[in-house]
Amino acid sequence: MTLHAVTIPKWGLAMEEGTLTSWLVAEGATVTPGEEIAEIETSKITNVLESQVSGVLRRRLAEEGDLKPVGALIGVVTDADYADADIDAFVAEFEARFATEEKVGSGAPVPETLSVDSKPIRFLKIAGSDGADGTPAVLIHGFGGDYLNWMFNQAALATARDVYAIDLPGHGGSTKDVGTATLDSLAETVDAWMAAQGLAKAHVVAHSMGAGVALSLALAHPGRVASLTALCGTGFGGTLNDDYVEGFLAAQKRKDLKPVAALLFADGDLVTREMLEDLIDYKRIDGVPEALRLLIDNALSADAIAALEAKRGDLKAPLLAIYGAEDQVVRTPAADKLPAGAAVIPATGHMPHLEAAEAVNAKIAGFLAAND
Amino acid sequence: MPQKSYRQALNEALRHEMRRDPRVILIGEDIAGGAGCEGEEDAYGGVLGVTKGLVGEFGRARVIDTPISESAIMGAAAGAAISGLRPVADLMFVDFLGVCFDQIFNQAAKFRYMFGGKAVTPMVMRAMIGGGFRAGGQHSQTLHPMLTMVPGLKVVMPSNPYDAKGLLIQAIRDDDPVMFLEHKAMYDMVGEVPDEAYAIPFGEARITRTGKDVTVVAFSLMVERSNQAADLLKKEGILVEVVDPRTTSPLDLDSILESVEMTGRLVVVDESPPRCSLAADISAQVAEHGFDDLTAPIVTVTCPHTPSPFSPALEDLYMPSVERIADAIRKVAKK
Numbered sequence: 001m002t003l004h005a006v007t008i009p010k011w012g013l014a015m016e017e018g019t020l021t022s023w024l025v026a027e028g029a030t031v032t033p034g035e036e037i038a039e040i041e042t043s044k045i046t047n048v049l050e051s052q053v054s055g056v057l058r059r060r061l062a063e064e065g066d067l068k069p070v071g072a073l074i075g076v077v078t079d080a081d082y083a084d085a086d087i088d089a090f091v092a093e094f095e096a097r098f099a100t101e102e103k104v105g106s107g108a109p110v111p112e113t114l115s116v117d118s119k120p121i122r123f124l125k126i127a128g129s130d131g132a133d134g135t136p137a138v139l140i141h142g143f144g145g146d147y148l149n150w151m152f153n154q155a156a157l158a159t160a161r162d163v164y165a166i167d168l169p170g171h172g173g174s175t176k177d178v179g180t181a182t183l184d185s186l187a188e189t190v191d192a193w194m195a196a197q198g199l200a201k202a203h204v205v206a207h208s209m210g211a212g213v214a215l216s217l218a219l220a221h222p223g224r225v226a227s228l229t230a231l232c233g234t235g236f237g238g239t240l241n242d243d244y245v246e247g248f249l250a251a252q253k254r255k256d257l258k259p260v261a262a263l264l265f266a267d268g269d270l271v272t273r274e275m276l277e278d279l280i281d282y283k284r285i286d287g288v289p290e291a292l293r294l295l296i297d298n299a300l301s302a303d304a305i306a307a308l309e310a311k312r313g314d315l316k317a318p319l320l321a322i323y324g325a326e327d328q329v330v331r332t333p334a335a336d337k338l339p340a341g342a343a344v345i346p347a348t349g350h351m352p353h354l355e356a357a358e359a360v361n362a363k364i365a366g367f368l369a370a371n372d
Numbered sequence: 373m374p375q376k377s378y379r380q381a382l383n384e385a386l387r388h389e390m391r392r393d394p395r396v397i398l399i400g401e402d403i404a405g406g407a408g409c410e411g412e413e414d415a416y417g418g419v420l421g422v423t424k425g426l427v428g429e430f431g432r433a434r435v436i437d438t439p440i441s442e443s444a445i446m447g448a449a450a451g452a453a454i455s456g457l458r459p460v461a462d463l464m465f466v467d468f469l470g471v472c473f474d475q476i477f478n479q480a481a482k483f484r485y486m487f488g489g490k491a492v493t494p495m496v497m498r499a500m501i502g503g504g505f506r507a508g509g510q511h512s513q514t515l516h517p518m519l520t521m522v523p524g525l526k527v528v529m530p531s532n533p534y535d536a537k538g539l540l541i542q543a544i545r546d547d548d549p550v551m552f553l554e555h556k557a558m559y560d561m562v563g564e565v566p567d568e569a570y571a572i573p574f575g576e577a578r579i580t581r582t583g584k585d586v587t588v589v590a591f592s593l594m595v596e597r598s599n600q601a602a603d604l605l606k607k608e609g610i611l612v613e614v615v616d617p618r619t620t621s622p623l624d625l626d627s628i629l630e631s632v633e634m635t636g637r638l639v640v641v642d643e644s645p646p647r648c649s650l651a652a653d654i655s656a657q658v659a660e661h662g663f664d665d666l667t668a669p670i671v672t673v674t675c676p677h678t679p680s681p682f683s684p685a686l687e688d689l690y691m692p693s694v695e696r697i698a699d700a701i702r703k704v705a706k707k
Contacts, residue, residue, distance in 0.1 A: 286569040
């Protein structure tokens with residue numbers, strides 16, 4: 001007879017995996033069609049797996065308690081005298097094919113959550129490549145953003161160092177409690193998170209409102225910040241477009257949000273339906289509209305930005321300021337008002353790290369390496 | 373984002389709202405389990421475990437096991453709702469609608485209108501719908517078309533765990549009676565679901581696949597099947613847009629018309645017999661309001677006009693399958 005594969009069955013439309021709770025037949029035992037071989041438990045039921053064929057159960061390939069996807073090989077039934085080597089070859093080939101068909105976990109890093117002042121703060125760590133020993137970097141997104149804003153940058157910067165992207169309070173997977181929602185209070189949260197994460201000192205790369213937070217952090221805790229990279233930052237000479245922040249908060253539907261989100265880019269067509277739906281989903285979470293309101297009224301108020309601007313001269317850490325030439329959210333200052341060494345990226349709006357990721361990554365990587 | 377099952381998403385929604393609002397109560401058969409019996413408290417949590425663990429946190433005064441009497445469950449819930457509570461009543465199988473339809477469509481759905489807008493009826497009626505379980509004609513129906521045609525009822529059909537949580541929270545916060553229809557085949561479906569509470573407004577479609585050639589409108593389990601058909605046809609060069617209106621009442625006709633304006637071709641997939649179905653309703657509305665945009669006749673994919681068969685082989689043919697959906701799309705794409 002040929003080799004017969006015993007696999008995890010699919011009982012019901014929704015079944016995707018099953019746990020082998022017990023073997024009912026010993027390895028080497030003879031089985032007949034309809035004979036119960038094993039008990040398998042799904043999230044709904046436990047059921048018995050019956051043999052489809054007559055033969056000898058030559059291999060048991062799963063331990064009791066193993067959770068396996070539907071279709072996974074758990075045993076082999078064949079003749080008593082079938083060559084062991086041929087059975088092993090069959091098993092190896094089956095498993096190799098099954099593994100490629102299965103969507104195997106890519107090993108991609110997943111975000112973690114840390115409790116800071118007993119509130120959850122989410123972040124994604126991408127560990128530096130082997131042998132990379134640069135000072136770690138911390139990435140801070142802007143108003144309404146989250147760690148995914150750095151999707152084109154974080155891994156690129158991690159060739160030389162560990163890179164962390166944090167979700168600020170009120171954003172992403174972090175607490176929606178923004179406290180007083182001032183730049184200083186947000187900076188204190190970042191400081192406490194860095195302490196809890198064991199980051200004594202890091203390069204801070206920050207966008208928009210996040211750059212205001214980073215500047216507040218550098219002024220309050222100079223020891224924490226090895227260097228500061230500010231992308232389209234509030235507090236770095238630009239003027240905030242209130243239509244953007246108010247429009248972002250007010251939009252309830254995809255259609256209303258679309259023209260607002262288009263302000264983020266030099267090329268408004270970059271706004272995808274998925275991006276809009278992700279933003280709408282975020283704004284629907286309980287507490288988010290209130291948090292955004294508080295941030296607009298405090299961290300993003302004209303007074304707060306002016307006060308920060310006035311203190312910028314006290315910054316001790318090296319500064320790289322990057323701007324988008326066509327920024328419609330934090331309008332880029334005139335050339336003579338730019339900080340020394342500033343870079344203005346042509347044909348980009350408020351998101352140069354997305355619109356011109358390679359150029360921006362190269363600039364930041366060079367700056368961080370020079371200040372390690 | 374955390375991965376959770378449809379079942380878990382529903383459980384979280386109930387838990388969030390029960391914590392937030394002490395007026396929210398649950399009522400139904402075996403939703404706690406073991407009332408009046410010796411043994412483990414909270415052993416059951418409803419036939420498919422959606423309410424498991426809630427009696428432990430909120431107690432039997434808020435998680436109320438009832439005798440087998442659907443008319444009592446719905447009548448008590450309607451009464452509780454107009455007297456200030458926010459009940460979530462569990463009908464179990466939607467097929468049992470027959471025994472409590474008066475409470476639902478003649479009482480709960482009418483209160484707001486018959487009391488001049490002075491009465492609100494914030495009740496949610498959860499029910500399991502759909503086929504695929506070899507459960508025969510009395511346990512396999514969807515019945516959403518019957519419910520959709522009743523003014524005063526809102527009808528919700530979540531197609532994934534994320535929507536299940538957000539729509540159930542909205543249903544509980546809503547001041548009108550809401551039929552919340554959960555497909556039996558989806559309780560183990562896993563997807564990204566935030567830990568926080570969030571509410572998805574009714575009457576807002578989600579586009580689950582983007583394409584310029586053919587629009588497919590589908591609800592509940594049929595969304596996933598339509599997505600699979602769309603993915604299949606992409607390889608054949610047919611780009612399909614799948615619109616999941618998420619609620620049949622209110623219906624986001626604007627999003628459907630907007631998509632048809634671009635594609636000119638419409639397939640409506642509905643797990644329901646064809647007559648007076650959502651497939652028939654949406655076809656009629658698009659024919660009425662979007663006729664000039666159509667470049668091909670509308671095609672519907674439904675169950676046949678018979679009760680659901682008990683034979684597994686026949687039931688598989690009875691329900692719209694990925695293959696039938698794909699064939700329908702190919703048919704309109706060629707015209």
